[in-house]
Amino acid sequence: MYGLMGRMLAAPGEREALLAIMLEGHAPMPGCRSYVIARDPKSEDGIWITEVWDSKQAHTDSLQLPHVQATIAKAKPIIAGFAEFIETEPLGGSGL
């Protein structure tokens, strides 16, 4: 499995709008075992995304899915940037 934990930064004052776009746009993706969208309580603009995929390739492929591309297009104007980006090798647990 392939894991990702990333923190995205919303444009000032736009975190709730960005969260709404991401939550609305979320739909099952092939090879995706877990995808969690979370507010970062330590900052005004941070959003944590934690993901578990069957493989790194499954994650790369997902970026071409029409609903993912539509969400990226909608979200882009209110994304200020990206902070932490952490890759992991998930082995097991619950919710996968």
Next chain:
Amino acid sequence: MYGLMGRMLAAPGEREALLAIMLEGHAPMPGCRSYVIARDPKSEDGIWITEVWDSKQAHTDSLQLPHVQATIAKAKPIIAGFAEFIETEPLGGSGL
């Protein structure tokens, strides 16, 4: 919901043994929506745990479960310490 991402450090040379204890000891816990055990590919001794709970209280309560206490007792001698500890507010996604 209440989220946690933490990095645990195994004693030198003990990461695979610690992972085995954690994977074997893992069982469903009340109020736990996701619990992922992962190797940290950027270090020799790191293990990432990412968790989503119904509430912070559900996480606190889980530490008293007999199977959790048994796993902690088994793991303790080969845990060198804890590094990152990040709390989040999960809102939605897949695998919850």
